Amino acid sequence: MTVLQRAIFGLLVCISLATYPALADSKGENAEKFVAKLGETALEMVTNKELVGDARRESFRKLLQANFDMPWIGQFVLGKHWRRASPDQRETYLKLFEESIVFTYTNRFDEYSGQTFEVTGNTEADRFTMVKSRIVNPANPEGSVLVDWRLIEDSGDFKIVDVVIEGISMGITQRNEYSAVIDSNGGKIDSLLVKMEEILENLRKRA
Amino acid sequence: MHRAAGVFLVLFLLAGCASAPEEAAEGPQIYDPIEPVNRVFFAMNDAVDTMVLRPTAFVYKTAVPNPIQDMVRNFLQWLRSPVVIANSLLQGDTDNAGSATRQFFVNGVTAGLIDWGNGLGWGYREEDFGQTLGVHGVDGGPYLVIPIIGPSNGRDLVGRVVDIFFDPLTYIVTGPGARNAITIARGTGEAVDFRARNYDAINDLKASSVDYYARLRSIYLQRRDAEISNGQPPKGVQAADGSREFDKFEPSDRPRSVTGELPANTN
Numbered sequence: 410m411t412v413l414q415r416a417i418f419g420l421l422v423c424i425s426l427a428t429y430p431a432l433a434d435s436k437g438e439n440a441e442k443f444v445a446k447l448g449e450t451a452l453e454m455v456t457n458k459e460l461v462g463d464a465r466r467e468s469f470r471k472l473l474q475a476n477f478d479m480p481w482i483g484q485f486v487l488g489k490h491w492r493r494a495s496p497d498q499r500e501t502y503l504k505l506f507e508e509s510i511v512f513t514y515t516n517r518f519d520e521y522s523g524q525t526f527e528v529t530g531n532t533e534a535d536r537f538t539m540v541k542s543r544i545v546n547p548a549n550p551e552g553s554v555l556v557d558w559r560l561i562e563d564s565g566d567f568k569i570v571d572v573v574i575e576g577i578s579m580g581i582t583q584r585n586e587y588s589a590v591i592d593s594n595g596g597k598i599d600s601l602l603v604k605m606e607e608i609l610e611n612l613r614k615r616a
Numbered sequence: 617m618h619r620a621a622g623v624f625l626v627l628f629l630l631a632g633c634a635s636a637p638e639e640a641a642e643g644p645q646i647y648d649p650i651e652p653v654n655r656v657f658f659a660m661n662d663a664v665d666t667m668v669l670r671p672t673a674f675v676y677k678t679a680v681p682n683p684i685q686d687m688v689r690n691f692l693q694w695l696r697s698p699v700v701i702a703n704s705l706l707q708g709d710t711d712n713a714g715s716a717t718r719q720f721f722v723n724g725v726t727a728g729l730i731d732w733g734n735g736l737g738w739g740y741r742e743e744d745f746g747q748t749l750g751v752h753g754v755d756g757g758p759y760l761v762i763p764i765i766g767p768s769n770g771r772d773l774v775g776r777v778v779d780i781f782f783d784p785l786t787y788i789v790t791g792p793g794a795r796n797a798i799t800i801a802r803g804t805g806e807a808v809d810f811r812a813r814n815y816d817a818i819n820d821l822k823a824s825s826v827d828y829y830a831r832l833r834s835i836y837l838q839r840r841d842a843e844i845s846n847g848q849p850p851k852g853v854q855a856a857d858g859s860r861e862f863d864k865f866e867p868s869d870r871p872r873s874v875t876g877e878l879p880a881n882t883n
Contacts, residue, residue: 485862576839582831585830
């Protein structure tokens with residue numbers, strides 16, 4: 410190696426050392442921070458005993474809308490049927506979809522028993538960033554629950570598009586379920602909407 | 617020996633016809649050729665859950681002190697560990713086999729009632745022959761709902777039968793009467809323990825579904841895939857759930873953008 414080569418090599422190493430951590434820091438780490446912050450906010454909400462009823466549901470809805478791309482998720486879940494749906498059906502569907510998520514999860518707040526949340530890593534997957542996390546139950550440390558978050562980034566902002574609990578994707582589960590209802594009713598989208606309305610009514614009663 | 621021969625015949629047939637027709641459109645490989653029959657069995661199982669299992673689990677989790685519940689769970693897990701050891705070895709996973717073996721002997725000192733490794737990071741993954749087959753490339757085959765036992769598929773049903781042969785109890789306990797009694801007692805114990813530990817979660821799952829059958833089918837198939845891959849997505853597939861559904865998906869009203877306008881407003 411000549412002196413010049415050495416100098417160039419050294420320079421390259423310096424540049425890569427300087428830029429590489431910065432790059433690694435950017436997307437993946439920001440995604441991790443995003444999920445960690447969401448976990449913190451959610452935990453505060455769950456443990457806040459003052460927050461009940463409609464107020465609880467409203468703050469959960471805000472959290473949901475701010476952190477999840479609900480229209481994206483709603484479309485993904487309706488799958489091939491989305492294209493056939495009329496504007497009215499789409500609107501009703503998205504409302505029912507969000508509403509049922511709000512009731513399903515806020516109804517479960519009281520089951521909380523001291524679990525903690527920790528983010529454990531991230532991977533890039535195509536246009537998505539997957540953030541790995543773990544919910545630890547202090548009563549049973551071996552039985553922690555693994556949760557993966559699928560994020561998309563749009564001009565620096567992250568939005569969650571799927572949650573994968575122990576390998577079970579919530580989006581895919583809902584999609585399979587909804588398409589089963591539509592397919593078994595001769596492809597009628599309204600049959601799903603009626604069914605969703607019914608279930609939502611039950612969830613309201615359980616609230 | 618005839619039973620073993622039968623198992624291997626089924627296994628052979630499964631491997632042959634394992635290439636289940638993929639749903640061309642979307643969704644994971646849900647292959648449910650006898651869905652009407654499955655739905656009947658599912659409704660029966662659900663009735664058993666509502667009338668027997670759920671109340672039993674409720675009484676169990678409310679009346680039985682927690683330490684006793686832990687002992688029951690530890691014991692049931694301990695009984696399964698020889699099967700875990702055998703299947704870990706068949707999957708070439710000597711680490712998991714080692715951990716399970718250690719647990720088996722250490723916990724064996726207290727008849728499996730106390731899990732001495734709890735909190736020490738001594739845990740091991742549950743493995744069964746259905747997973748072993750999956751690791752070696754056997755597809756799930758048709759989705760099946762078995763009376764009393766619940767969701768399964770061709771591969772996992774074969775796995776259940778083969779696991780009987782890996783279980784030392786099969787050879788220790790003689791006489792079909794005693795063997796059946798043990799199988800039933802164990803199955804019941806596992807069902808009550810599982811239902812009790814997931815009591816609220818299962819109730820909520822049921823209450824919030826528009827099609828409970830389809831929901832559990834999806835969950836079962838995804839969960840088994842995750843167990844087979846031990847939570848690691850297969851090579852080349854980036855999704856944590858091992859599917860490519862998200863890679864392919866584009867919101868129809870904003871094809872070139874990842875977010876964009878709300879769909880409800882664009883129509």
